[in-house]
Amino acid sequence: MSSDKDNKERIGKKMSRVYKITVKVKRFDPDTKKTWVEDYELEAGRILRFTDVFRKINNELDPSLAWNSSCEHGQCGSCAVRVNGKPLLACELLVENAINLFRTAVFTIEPLTIAPVVRDLIVDFDKAYERVNRAKPYLIDPSPIPEGESEYRISPRELERYVEATRCINCFCCAEACISSHKNFLGPNSLMASIVRLMDSREQAREERLELLYGEQGVYRCHTSMACSFVCPKEIDVAHFIALAKAGRFKAKGMK
Amino acid sequence: MGNTLRIGSTMNCDVLIIGAGGAGLRCAAAIFEKKPGTRIIALTKVSHPQKSHTVTAQGGMAAVDPRDPLDKPIYHMFDTWKGSDCTADQNIIKKIIDASWEQIAWLENHGMHFSRNENGRLSKRTFGGMTLNFGESSAMRAVFEADRTGKGIMDTVWGEAMKGGISFLNQSIATELIFRGDRCIGAIVFMEKEGEFAAILSKATVFATGGNGQVFRITTNCRQNTGDGLAVALQEGLPIMDPEAVQFHPTGIVGPGILASETLRSVGGILRNKDMERFMERYAPKMKELAPRDMVSRAIETEIREGRGILSPDHHIQHVWIDLRHLPDYVHEEQIPEVTSFFKKFVAIDPRKELCPVRPSNHYQMGGLPTNEFGEVQKTPQELIHGLFAVGECAAASFHGFNRLGSNSILELITMGRFVGERVVEYLEEPLDALPSGAGDRSSSQFSRFMEAKGKDSLGRIRDAMQAVMTEKVSVFRAEKGLLEAIEALQELKDRADRASLSSSSYTMNQELIQRWELDNLLRISMIIAQSALRRKESRGGHFREDFPERKDDFNYHTLASMSEYGKVRFGKRAIDMSLFESRGEHYEKFDMIERRY
Numbered sequence: 001m002s003s004d005k006d007n008k009e010r011i012g013k014k015m016s017r018v019y020k021i022t023v024k025v026k027r028f029d030p031d032t033k034k035t036w037v038e039d040y041e042l043e044a045g046r047i048l049r050f051t052d053v054f055r056k057i058n059n060e061l062d063p064s065l066a067w068n069s070s071c072e073h074g075q076c077g078s079c080a081v082r083v084n085g086k087p088l089l090a091c092e093l094l095v096e097n098a099i100n101l102f103r104t105a106v107f108t109i110e111p112l113t114i115a116p117v118v119r120d121l122i123v124d125f126d127k128a129y130e131r132v133n134r135a136k137p138y139l140i141d142p143s144p145i146p147e148g149e150s151e152y153r154i155s156p157r158e159l160e161r162y163v164e165a166t167r168c169i170n171c172f173c174c175a176e177a178c179i180s181s182h183k184n185f186l187g188p189n190s191l192m193a194s195i196v197r198l199m200d201s202r203e204q205a206r207e208e209r210l211e212l213l214y215g216e217q218g219v220y221r222c223h224t225s226m227a228c229s230f231v232c233p234k235e236i237d238v239a240h241f242i243a244l245a246k247a248g249r250f251k252a253k254g255m256k
Numbered sequence: 257m258g259n260t261l262r263i264g265s266t267m268n269c270d271v272l273i274i275g276a277g278g279a280g281l282r283c284a285a286a287i288f289e290k291k292p293g294t295r296i297i298a299l300t301k302v303s304h305p306q307k308s309h310t311v312t313a314q315g316g317m318a319a320v321d322p323r324d325p326l327d328k329p330i331y332h333m334f335d336t337w338k339g340s341d342c343t344a345d346q347n348i349i350k351k352i353i354d355a356s357w358e359q360i361a362w363l364e365n366h367g368m369h370f371s372r373n374e375n376g377r378l379s380k381r382t383f384g385g386m387t388l389n390f391g392e393s394s395a396m397r398a399v400f401e402a403d404r405t406g407k408g409i410m411d412t413v414w415g416e417a418m419k420g421g422i423s424f425l426n427q428s429i430a431t432e433l434i435f436r437g438d439r440c441i442g443a444i445v446f447m448e449k450e451g452e453f454a455a456i457l458s459k460a461t462v463f464a465t466g467g468n469g470q471v472f473r474i475t476t477n478c479r480q481n482t483g484d485g486l487a488v489a490l491q492e493g494l495p496i497m498d499p500e501a502v503q504f505h506p507t508g509i510v511g512p513g514i515l516a517s518e519t520l521r522s523v524g525g526i527l528r529n530k531d532m533e534r535f536m537e538r539y540a541p542k543m544k545e546l547a548p549r550d551m552v553s554r555a556i557e558t559e560i561r562e563g564r565g566i567l568s569p570d571h572h573i574q575h576v577w578i579d580l581r582h583l584p585d586y587v588h589e590e591q592i593p594e595v596t597s598f599f600k601k602f603v604a605i606d607p608r609k610e611l612c613p614v615r616p617s618n619h620y621q622m623g624g625l626p627t628n629e630f631g632e633v634q635k636t637p638q639e640l641i642h643g644l645f646a647v648g649e650c651a652a653a654s655f656h657g658f659n660r661l662g663s664n665s666i667l668e669l670i671t672m673g674r675f676v677g678e679r680v681v682e683y684l685e686e687p688l689d690a691l692p693s694g695a696g697d698r699s700s701s702q703f704s705r706f707m708e709a710k711g712k713d714s715l716g717r718i719r720d721a722m723q724a725v726m727t728e729k730v731s732v733f734r735a736e737k738g739l740l741e742a743i744e745a746l747q748e749l750k751d752r753a754d755r756a757s758l759s760s761s762s763y764t765m766n767q768e769l770i771q772r773w774e775l776d777n778l779l780r781i782s783m784i785i786a787q788s789a790l791r792r793k794e795s796r797g798g799h800f801r802e803d804f805p806e807r808k809d810d811f812n813y814h815t816l817a818s819m820s821e822y823g824k825v826r827f828g829k830r831a832i833d834m835s836l837f838e839s840r841g842e843h844y845e846k847f848d849m850i851e852r853r854y
Contacts (some may be wrong), residue, residue: 018569045569063759078302098373151377201367
């Protein structure tokens, strides 16, 4: 089979490519409160993820560099950092893709700014999550389960309206990219956590949710830059859900 | 900084939960339901509970819908028993499966966003090993939330725990248990951000620390799954049950280790070696790629060992190909979109046009802390450690025996989480004990040793060497010679680890210090897996001995292995519960020591 042979050769070539990259990491030492930029030069295969690059730095160059990750396949949101200014998940960025995306082999890596830095690339997620917690990411007051049933019934069409928003992993990339002030705005992911439950027919605590949504730190702080949708690693159209709220789609009783 | 090694503070609570994943937080929610206002502290290694390994579970959760006209709980029990290679405990099988639908309803009622059918009810699909009428035909038994069922569970139990008023200690580890006589009264914890030890006193302590996949080179487990709970328990002299029962998934994506689901093979994916040969034709002429997980894993490993694998230049590990190029576009788009996107995103490969690298990947630890049906940890099969519980992947009740069925793990988390929570409540009347003198000494001297070591070795290299030896000699294939070599190598690696120095002397968020502690834990777990595998001279479920390829009745028991001193393992046994068989009820004969043939 000639196509197989071609393929083998092509893969062989493609996969053996190694790049020389420079990684400039913004570091922070909590003991001395010192901030500096450290340069690491290394060789990396084309499909190494940036989390692999950090591990390589730990193993070969500097074991003290602190960074955060957990699942390393885009399902937990722990490894969000800024690469050349763009908030993204380090586990989803492959070396070759990064070179093509940023048109350079020099990468500046910085921690997110939505929460205080603990050390190097690790930020205090407790602080970041405080705003999500205020949005109460659970059913505050579930409606009674229909008689004779053990579960609620939700049609696929109804679910379709908000299921995208349930995919949010709270990586805070959207909050990072948001042009509204972090201090006075709950932030896109936190708002979405509440909006999901306004769209979920199982929730009865609509007044409380609306108060938060249209309150001092709510949707009206949003400047509609739509940066949230642009950077979301899960490709959720976050701005769409905020727009629904701005358009007054959610009322105290019975949403249509 | 010198004084951070003593216990900085003492916290009191009713319940301490170590590990805030699906099992730990389902347990917390059950406690709040039974006794609102209970003071619960939940500890997690990761930066937030939502970052736990539970969120990576994709496919679904098995449970028989009482409305289903065809499926019955007894079929689910049979599938689980058979799948376990007759080593699960039948009292646990019955308890979990009888409670399963109620738990699905609990999750649904508390806001989980299950996928729905046209009637607005929960959608269902089938998985390997799910059958009707004792193996006759496939059962539609798994409910799911698209390809992110674990995330749905995690979000729901996290929300409920928060609603109940739980306190989280994120980025913290438990390094030691505190005992008063035979009763566990709390734990010594190290808070990474503060760089301080603290004592937490509790009326009940629950281990929910998850798995230990980082023992192997390629694993579907998260970075933090280093078997900490089991390693701490071993240091307290407690036994681990069935540590040799480790599951390998045949097709992990090379590099990241992400699961390339069974679906790829069921829609027609073809496994090929470096010569492009469809090698499964030689191993399973009829079933080919659709042969059971362990058979496919062994076939791939054999190809690699005999020199027909391909070396990944990026990840420096051998693999085979899965060929999906011949599949029509609609299959790629409709049936395998998420896996296709994994290949694109994490290895930059388009499965429509290119071959995809896969190899067996460590997936699940069936063994764990031995518990009874309420999750109470056993010191011996007759004696309990009062006040100490275990739930989730770190526990072995045992629901999975020597091989876990797909979609049974997250079912176990939520059902056992609830049962453990309900039992914990019974302990809350007990008074809180004072901190005994000497508590924390072991942890502080351990951390001092880590800090004071002066050798030049690198933690990363030692960990890599450990993962390599475990992958080569203690994974899909095991044999006496290799196991003995592995045990010797692990002993040397432990000595190397003891000498390895750290580059920083700070205690505040010192990632290297935590990795040093994890390395100790991983080496302990590796040693106990290797020694238990050596002792079990037969093949059973995930444990395959080349020198003893058949299951033997002489080994119809659970291994109990303890190791107070590194390398010196003491063994015991626990009988397999066969209460379904012994009850002589309807279909009891299906629960005998049957053959595991598919």
